Amino acid sequence: MPRKAVSKSEDNGGEKVYTADIIKKAVLEKMKNLGERVYRDLVRGSFPELDIPSRTTKNIVYNEELRQYVLGGKMKERTTRNIRHLRPFAQLLWIASFAKRLLEAGKTSTLRDTYYVAIGEGIDFEDQDESDEMIMELESIIDSPREDFNIFPEERAAIYGDLVIEYTVPGFRGKRVDLSSHPDGFAIGPALTTAEFVKCGAEVLFVIEKGAVFSRFVEEGADKKYKALLLHTAGQSPRNARKLIRRLHEELNLPVYIFTDADPYGVHIASVLIHGSALSAHIKGINIPDAVWAGVWASDITRYKLPSMKLSDQDIKRLSELEQDPRYQTDPWRKEIKEFWRIKRKAELEAFSKYGLDFIVKEFLPERLAELQKR
Amino acid sequence: MPRKAVSKSEDNGGEKVYTADIIKKAVLEKMKNLGERVYRDLVRGSFPELDIPSRTTKNIVYNEELRQYVLGGKMKERTTRNIRHLRPFAQLLWIASFAKRLLEAGKTSTLRDTYYVAIGEGIDFEDQDESDEMIMELESIIDSPREDFNIFPEERAAIYGDLVIEYTVPGFRGKRVDLSSHPDGFAIGPALTTAEFVKCGAEVLFVIEKGAVFSRFVEEGADKKYKALLLHTAGQSPRNARKLIRRLHEELNLPVYIFTDADPYGVHIASVLIHGSALSAHIKGINIPDAVWAGVWASDITRYKLPSMKLSDQDIKRLSELEQDPRYQTDPWRKEIKEFWRIKRKAELEAFSKYGLDFIVKEFLPERLAELQKR
Numbered sequence: 001m002p003r004k005a006v007s008k009s010e011d012n013g014g015e016k017v018y019t020a021d022i023i024k025k026a027v028l029e030k031m032k033n034l035g036e037r038v039y040r041d042l043v044r045g046s047f048p049e050l051d052i053p054s055r056t057t058k059n060i061v062y063n064e065e066l067r068q069y070v071l072g073g074k075m076k077e078r079t080t081r082n083i084r085h086l087r088p089f090a091q092l093l094w095i096a097s098f099a100k101r102l103l104e105a106g107k108t109s110t111l112r113d114t115y116y117v118a119i120g121e122g123i124d125f126e127d128q129d130e131s132d133e134m135i136m137e138l139e140s141i142i143d144s145p146r147e148d149f150n151i152f153p154e155e156r157a158a159i160y161g162d163l164v165i166e167y168t169v170p171g172f173r174g175k176r177v178d179l180s181s182h183p184d185g186f187a188i189g190p191a192l193t194t195a196e197f198v199k200c201g202a203e204v205l206f207v208i209e210k211g212a213v214f215s216r217f218v219e220e221g222a223d224k225k226y227k228a229l230l231l232h233t234a235g236q237s238p239r240n241a242r243k244l245i246r247r248l249h250e251e252l253n254l255p256v257y258i259f260t261d262a263d264p265y266g267v268h269i270a271s272v273l274i275h276g277s278a279l280s281a282h283i284k285g286i287n288i289p290d291a292v293w294a295g296v297w298a299s300d301i302t303r304y305k306l307p308s309m310k311l312s313d314q315d316i317k318r319l320s321e322l323e324q325d326p327r328y329q330t331d332p333w334r335k336e337i338k339e340f341w342r343i344k345r346k347a348e349l350e351a352f353s354k355y356g357l358d359f360i361v362k363e364f365l366p367e368r369l370a371e372l373q374k375r
Numbered sequence: 376m377p378r379k380a381v382s383k384s385e386d387n388g389g390e391k392v393y394t395a396d397i398i399k400k401a402v403l404e405k406m407k408n409l410g411e412r413v414y415r416d417l418v419r420g421s422f423p424e425l426d427i428p429s430r431t432t433k434n435i436v437y438n439e440e441l442r443q444y445v446l447g448g449k450m451k452e453r454t455t456r457n458i459r460h461l462r463p464f465a466q467l468l469w470i471a472s473f474a475k476r477l478l479e480a481g482k483t484s485t486l487r488d489t490y491y492v493a494i495g496e497g498i499d500f501e502d503q504d505e506s507d508e509m510i511m512e513l514e515s516i517i518d519s520p521r522e523d524f525n526i527f528p529e530e531r532a533a534i535y536g537d538l539v540i541e542y543t544v545p546g547f548r549g550k551r552v553d554l555s556s557h558p559d560g561f562a563i564g565p566a567l568t569t570a571e572f573v574k575c576g577a578e579v580l581f582v583i584e585k586g587a588v589f590s591r592f593v594e595e596g597a598d599k600k601y602k603a604l605l606l607h608t609a610g611q612s613p614r615n616a617r618k619l620i621r622r623l624h625e626e627l628n629l630p631v632y633i634f635t636d637a638d639p640y641g642v643h644i645a646s647v648l649i650h651g652s653a654l655s656a657h658i659k660g661i662n663i664p665d666a667v668w669a670g671v672w673a674s675d676i677t678r679y680k681l682p683s684m685k686l687s688d689q690d691i692k693r694l695s696e697l698e699q700d701p702r703y704q705t706d707p708w709r710k711e712i713k714e715f716w717r718i719k720r721k722a723e724l725e726a727f728s729k730y731g732l733d734f735i736v737k738e739f740l741p742e743r744l745a746e747l748q749k750r
């Protein structure tokens with residue numbers, strides 16, 4: 001059944017108001033509150049202070065309701081009473097003021113770019129790591145991902161399929177594009193991430209690690225056969241692509257299936273999409289707990305007699321890390337990690353081409369989907 | 376003056392014939408000739424033999440007319456008379472037959488993918504390096520890049536701007552898309568690489584190494600201000616993007632300006648676009664001799680007082696290599712490499728953000744273009 005997206009835009013006396021506008025307004029409001037808190041203290045003649053959520057591993061807990069790792073209640077106090085806190089306090093305020101300017105100007109930036117602007121404005125960051133850290137602190141304080149204050153990743157995923165979007169970014173507001181009009185895929189940058197979904201004929205979303213396999217799915221017509229949107233992460237999924245996948249799942253009710261290589265890195269790519277990354281435990285809404293890792297599993301290597309390679313030392317190291325990680329203590333993760341240890345081999349998505357280029361779409365895909373739906 | 380592209384498609388009794396079709400037909404013809412040569416020998420009862428262009432550095436020479444490095448006249452003989460030649464001979468024929476099947480089926484593949492198909496069909500390749508080598512031998516024998524027999528890179532560049540294209544790939548033949556309709560950019564895969572240019576309002580092409588700077592150019596309206604197409608290589612440009620840039624230059628007469636980081640890797644990215652890479656000296660038509668490296672130059676670091684970092688050991692190593700390379704013996708390369716040695720520092724494209732996000736488009740870009748046009 002094709003889904004028709006309900007546009008969330010509201011009429012506001014002529015000018016359309018998009019979800020992206022509402023998010024932007026809410027974030028600006030939070031920035032304003034942050035500024036006012038500091039300002040009030042200063043006017044009162046007291047030292048400004050902030051409570052900042054602690055982002056250490058000890059303060060990361062699993063939230064059953066959200067089905068993701070989140071920060072616990074531990075806070076660290078940052079007070080201008082302490083001379084050693086003054087520098088990070090000022091850095092944080094500058095980041096917030098820069099974010100505010102970005103939102104007001106309708107411009108975007110990246111972590112790297114922000115660092116250079118800071119240098120230009122005489123803000124004393126030791127290196128980019130330090131400004132990145134402040135951006136993450138701001139995320140945790142205002143409880144919004146940095147994409148919501150227009151700081152986007154450098155990397156680009158791409159998407160293709162039966163979905164019409166409407167842009168909300170300056171210069172393109174109200175314009176629409178049909179994502180089935182370019183089979184190589186639409187790069188997912190600031191404009192696509194913040195677009196509204198207008199009309200969707202797709203019923204499922206396939207998320208694919210590799211460009212070659214994305215092309216294969218397009219060429220074999222997987223988008224039509226399964227009424228599927230195809231999204232190519234180009235390795236580890238950029239954060240804004242994770243956010244987009246979440247929106248496609250929530251707003252359009254699309255089930256999400258993830259296809260990665262059968263190696264510890266592929267396991268990690270799938271898991272970050274599903275459980276979130278440790279680095280972003282302070283961010284809600286960019287993981288997809290309902291998404292399903294559909295392969296390639298370690299057990300598929302034997303089952304499909306896939307051409308495989310020995311696990312490298314780095315794979316082994318990563319596998320040991322996965323084994324310790326609380327996110328991998330249930331099946332299929334536990335079972336598949338065990339299988340990796342048993343066979344000590346890995347295989348790529350392209351390995352199915354052993355049985356011909358169309359095997360992955362014509363044989364593997366229907367088999368796997370049927371199997372997952374029986375669960 | 377906006378250019379109107381002259382479509383090269385011809386009417387062929389109803390079914391349109393695209394340039395891509397003509398290329399495909401020519402490549403199939405070359406494959407057929409290759410097969411016939413071997414077959415004829417077999418029928419005659421003599422040992423099949425092939426002369427294969429030598430791709431060693433000693434056989435790479437600069438061709439003044441083509442303004443690129445090409446292979447010299449040195450050939451190596453591969454004869455089935457020699458038992459040690461039998462294996463690579465058979466491997467090469469299999470690659471050619473696979474390429475023929477790809478073209479006939481209208482499907483694409485990658486180097487990696489091809490390796491797995493080979494395994495599946497019982498072809499004895501030690502590893503992927505060996506099958507890659509055979510694909511490059513086939514390129515050199517039939518004098519066509521592998522994209523012309525549908526083997527494409529995994530990586531994706533992206534493009535945005537005032538250009539309407541018409542697809543030639545199965546399922547999309549005759550459909551058109553306006554590349555100004557998606558500001559995050561259209562991924563450049565098999566469909567875009569082989570598309571015809573139908574209508575172009577752009578007068579120049581800016582090729583940009585970094586995603587952040589591509590977004591900056593879009594947001595600051597560089598496409599409109601300069602009537603520019605914007606192409607984002609995402610680091611080293613994938614081969615098919617190089618081919619596309621060449622086509623945009625040749626078919627639409629667009630001047631090409633390249634923007635990279637000011638570091639030895641950025642120099643290399645620009646130079647490969649202009650002179651071709653040593654690895655593809657056996658391929659014609661995927662470099663752009665008229666393209667201009669527009670920055671960031673080593674000399675810009677001092678001139679614009681850009682935030683900079685010390686060259687790493689790897690940068691130093693790469694710089695020494697560049698110094699030995701015949702492609703870098705003229706200015707601006709020689710001059711800028713000298714400057715790198717003098718200051719021993721590097722800077723990124725984003726470093727211009729020191730002067731505000733819009734500086735790179737509003738100040739640097741017009742200054743640099745004026746300067747280059749005076750030369």
